[in-house]
Amino acid sequence: MERVWERRDVIRVLIADDEPLIRAGIKVILTSADDIDVVAEAANGREAVEAVRAHRADVVLLDIQMPVMDGLAALPELRRAAPGTRVLILTTFGEQENVLRALSGGSVGFLLKDSAPAELIRAVRAAAAGDAYLSPGATRHVVDSLTTGGTLAHRTEEARRLLATLSGREREILALLGEGLSNADTAQRLHMSEGTVKNYVSRVLTKLNCDNRVQAALLARDAGLKPEGA
Template sequence: MTIPVLVADDEMMIRAGVRAILASDPEIEVVAEAADGRAAVDLARAHRPRVALLDIRMPRLDGLTAAAEIRRLVPETAVLMLTTFGEDDYIGRALGDGVSGFLLKSGDPRELVAGIRAAASGAAYLSPPVARRVIDLNGGRMARRPAARLRTAGLTEREREVLALVGAGLSNAEIAARLFLVEGTVKSYLSSIFVRLEVRNRVQAAIVAHEAGLVPGA
C-alpha cells in the first residue's frame, strides 16, 4: 500500500531533495508540496496524507503551529518535523504537541525513508543525533540517565521491553511480532507505560527510553 506524503518547506531545493530521496522507495508517494505553513494545513485537509513532513521554520505559519493544526483537523495524518541543530527551542516545544518524530536536515537520507515508514505505521521516530541533542538539552545524557532509570524501574520487564522497542522506532504491529504478542496487548502495555512514566505520547516515551539506556546504542 502506498504511503501518501505531504512535504512542506519554504526552500525549493530542500523540497526537491526530499522528493528525490522519497522517490527511491516505490511505496512512498509525495502527493503535495507546500512552501509555507498555512498552505501545508490547507493541503493536508485537501489530500489527507498519511504523513506530513514539515520544516520547523516556515513563513505565514511556523511548522509547529501547522503541525498542531494538522493534528487537530486531520488526526489520521502523522507529523514529522524537519529540524537543524540551531532550532533547540522549537524541538522542546514540539515534544508535547503530538508529533511523531524529528528528522535532521543534514542527516542520512536513509533516515528520511525510515522516519516516513515509522510514522505511517504509528511509531515514533527520532533521528539519533536529534535524540542525543534533546537529551543534552534536558541536562545531559549522564546527568539524566540515573533519573530516567529510576523512572523506568517501576515498569515490569515486559513493559521495559516494549518501551525499548518504542525507543527504537517500532510500530505497535512490529512490537507485537517481535515479542509474540497481539497488537491489542501492546496497546495496553503502552497505556500503562505512559501513565507510569507520566508522558503524553510515543515521542516523549522514546526520549525516556534513550535516556535510560534501553535503546541499543543510546
C-alpha cells in the same frame, strides 16, 4: 467501463518546507521507494494547511522555520484539518525547545534535515504505520542539551523510583532508547524482532507515563541507566 484501481498500500506524503531545493531533494528520495508518493508540496505553514485539506496525505513532513506561518503554528491547524494525518517535524540541531513543543503539540516525531535517505524513508513508513519516530542521531543530542527542573539528586531519585517498575528486559530496552537507538537498531543489538521491540517500547512509555521517547530518554539519563558494556 474500465475499472480504476487505487493503490491503498502507497503512502501519500506532503512536504512543507520554504526551501525549494530541500523539497526537491526530499521528493527525489521518497519517490525512489515503491510504496511512497509525494502528493503535494507547500512553501509555508498556511499552504500546508490548505494542501492537506485538498490532498489525502497520510504523512506531512513539516519544517519549523517557515514564512507566513511556521511549523509550530501550523501543527495544531493541520491536526484539526486532517486528524488522521501524521506529522513529522523536519529540524536541525539547535532547535531542541521547538522539538519538544512540536512533540507535545501532537507531532509523531522529528527528523534531521541531513538524515540519510534510508532514514527518511524509514521515518515516513513508521509514521504511516502509526509509530512515533525520533531521529536516533538527534535524540541523544536533544537529551544531552536539555536542562530539566529540580536538583540533580531529586531528579535521580525520582527517575530511579520510576525505573524500578520496569522489568529487566524493559530496562535494557530503555537504556538503548536513551542512547538514541532506533527500534530497528535495538532489535539487531538484542537479537529480537522489531515488532517485539516496538511492543516493549510502548510498555516502557506507558509504565513511565512518558508521551514520547525523548521524555523516556531523559529519565534514563537522570537515573544513570546505561546499556550493558557501556
